[in-house]
Amino acid sequence: MKIVSAIKRVPESIRIHLSRRFDGVDFVFCHGMHEAQHYLAEADVFITYGEDLDEEKIQVAKKLKWIMVLSAGMDRMPFDEIKKRGILVTNVRGIHAKPMAEYAISMLLQVSRKAKTLMKQEQKREWSRRAEMNEISERTMVLLGTGAIAQETARLAGAFGMTTIGLSKSGRPKEHFDQVYPISDIHLVLPKADFVVAVLPSTEETRGMLTYAHFAAMPDHAVFLNMGRGDLVPADVIMDAVTTDEIAHAVLDVFEEEPLPEAHPFWGEENVTVTPHISGISPHYVPRGFAIFEENLEVFLNGDGELRNIIDPERGY
Amino acid sequence: MKIVSAIKRVPESIRIHLSRRFDGVDFVFCHGMHEAQHYLAEADVFITYGEDLDEEKIQVAKKLKWIMVLSAGMDRMPFDEIKKRGILVTNVRGIHAKPMAEYAISMLLQVSRKAKTLMKQEQKREWSRRAEMNEISERTMVLLGTGAIAQETARLAGAFGMTTIGLSKSGRPKEHFDQVYPISDIHLVLPKADFVVAVLPSTEETRGMLTYAHFAAMPDHAVFLNMGRGDLVPADVIMDAVTTDEIAHAVLDVFEEEPLPEAHPFWGEENVTVTPHISGISPHYVPRGFAIFEENLEVFLNGDGELRNIIDPERGY
Incomplete structure (x- = not known):
């Protein structure tokens, strides 16, 4: 052989x-x-x-x-x-479940604990304790997708005491999720989310799936994180949602066009964090x-x- | 009443x-x-x-x-x-256990996943996937201290599949630690550490407890994080350990003198991350x-x- x-x-x-x-x-x-x-x-x-x-x-x-x-x-x-x-x-x-789940938790911690502000202060040698620290503990995470990566993310979120709600085609219960609903219930679920984590593949059904109304349904303090595929939601919808304060922050690792062009407004928006499709690297x-x-x-x-x-x-x- | x-x-x-x-x-x-x-x-x-x-x-x-x-x-x-x-x-x-455990995990993820490099790239609108991503999963964390904060940190580390080793006066087993040794065994334990997390109070025994030899005993890739008290180790010992590559990085939330003076070399050292005593804020x-x-x-x-x-x-x- x-x-x-x-x-x-x-x-x-x-x-x-x-x-x-x-x-x-x-x-x-x-x-x-x-x-x-x-x-x-x-x-x-x-x-x-x-x-x-x-x-x-x-x-x-x-x-x-x-x-x-x-x-x-x-x-x-x-x-x-x-x-x-x-x-x-x-x-x-x-195989991407572990690094991608780590990515999600890492980025949500960064946003909640004001890592960007702290790093800028550090660059300026500025000792200031004014940045408002938040915890990720005991919050609610809504995951779009319930596959291996979403499950591992939900498992870690659960260790932080989070309530984890999955959305999938079938709505079938999956390990590590407190609740799973069919994607048709998305509008009922989004208002509960402190964090929305998207891990969906690119299919006919998911392309352009998220609209402004979905972001409007999330709480104003919600953080949206996409580590699935960039075509889940048009870039201008995310920009609108962030700049009109429908959500507090977007963390994006995937984009409609990659590499993200240098002139793209995402780069300059304070409440958008861009990472260069690195969530799965290990x-x-x-x-x-x-x-x-x-x-x-x-x-x-x-x-x-x-x-x-x-x-x-x-x-x- | x-x-x-x-x-x-x-x-x-x-x-x-x-x-x-x-x-x-x-x-x-x-x-x-x-x-x-x-x-x-x-x-x-x-x-x-x-x-x-x-x-x-x-x-x-x-x-x-x-x-x-x-x-x-x-x-x-x-x-x-x-x-x-x-x-x-x-x-x-x-009461500080949850925010401080989150702080520790957050900072170790930041260092391992090159958050500083990614943020600098983002500021420059630079799409680069060259920064080497590491995982915190399945590594070994040595904790100096086994009290409530150390235990909560060990619990979260355990959720990431880490091996957790505690060091305490008595060496008595404690929940969420895979192993606990008396502090007198510190030189046997440090070589195993990918991460060393210090959560010790300031007492006669802990003041100046860590010396250059302790850092030399850690692996070169080790990350040292202190969120206990700044007098555990003199600043110049940490600077020496980092600049001579005895360890890869130090994350410091506590200092001998707080606020950390603007002229202090910690601020300018790439492999030292300074946060302004914020680990317990919630x-x-x-x-x-x-x-x-x-x-x-x-x-x-x-x-x-x-x-x-x-x-x-x-x-x-």
Whole structure:
């Protein structure tokens, strides 16, 4: 059995560990697809970020039985060819949960505890205790989305004693949420929110989903945080909501256009915090991805147990 | 029974609630000691921040049976006179736990997630994803102190999957700590720390307790955070430790001299973050203080249950 990886810079400790644990397996760790494509014809298993695979490469990989995608987005996968060949596809769904939940808590703490004001004071060597400190403890967080990232965010929010309300298509109860409602109830839920955290993917239903009326329904002191997709709400709606004081602050990690253009008004608005799509970045990404792969490889080789994160090629997720 | 409060700006909701709940009690809410002293002679119970009481006032308050101090520090209380009269003293020990634990987590997230760099980029309208993001999840936090504030900090750290190690005089196990060691083992523990959080009071034993050798024992990537007392470690020791890369960063909310003088090198050092002794500030302070008072008043009136936070006038805490 040959396993070919196109993932760059896999730490040596991981490579050695896998080779030792799976004795009979021939691992080929390549530095990207350019190198990996030479081994595709012999590969039984292929590990990839998924953006470098096309129909032609799948056809070359005649022995391929399993593609492990070290990513959560699957937009560029050649699913027609994969379906035809019956190739198993798994991914690392949920791998962004920890860093993104940390991002959300970190940014809500920053806004509540006036981090920008304190940093400006520090730059000016100014000792002032006037900035009004707030707590995030015991407040109410409304999450748009109830998937793995939203759940981890809700779990941490719960540790701070927050009430957590999720909104999802089905409204089905999910772990770590105090309450979950169907998205159709959004107008009933938003008035309760101290914090609104959006973690929705970009779909036909979510594009442009939030309007000015939604922000008007939030309390004036609410903080809106978007770490899902930028097309959830037009930029001018957020600007209007902030400048007319319908909400107190917006924290944005995702935008309709990325990078956010230098002239964009978000940069200059005091009550908007811009971060450059960094919520999911983590030094633990590759180790966590390979940990999921390792679990799955054990199942794949022994047929014992259940494979994690199997992708349905029909639906693409 | 007459209860006199010298606490300024007690919210009306609290005043109404207490007057309704304790029907037979005559509450007098004053705007500070200047007004309250006129009612002292008739007071059975006195609510105060504790800095405005002296022997003379205790003597005037002939009927006084209980002093409720809405503070955790008791340095200025006239304990000799209090002891002589057998007056009960209680305080609000632990009231700072929530805001201070939030402060610690917030600042460690800021340092780990490069908040200063991101804010500078934002000021310059610069979209850059180069700043190295780290997580606080699953790291090791060593806490100097295992009291209420340290415990709440350890509880939150635990929610982030951190290993929490406490250091205390006795080394006795405490809730929310994975391990507790006696302070004499500090040199064995510090090498394990990703984060060192100091929450120690100022006593003969803690003054100047930390030396350069302690910082040298920490890993180079360690972040040191002091929200206890500034005299735990001389400023030049911290500056040396940071500038010689014995640790990566120091977050300081307390100082030997406060306000921190404008010329102090801490202000200009990139790897030192200065905050103006704000870790304990919370908008919930007075409500939480009166909630403790209310519980105690119930016990005080009915003799049923246990009073919280009784102060031993002999020891002063």
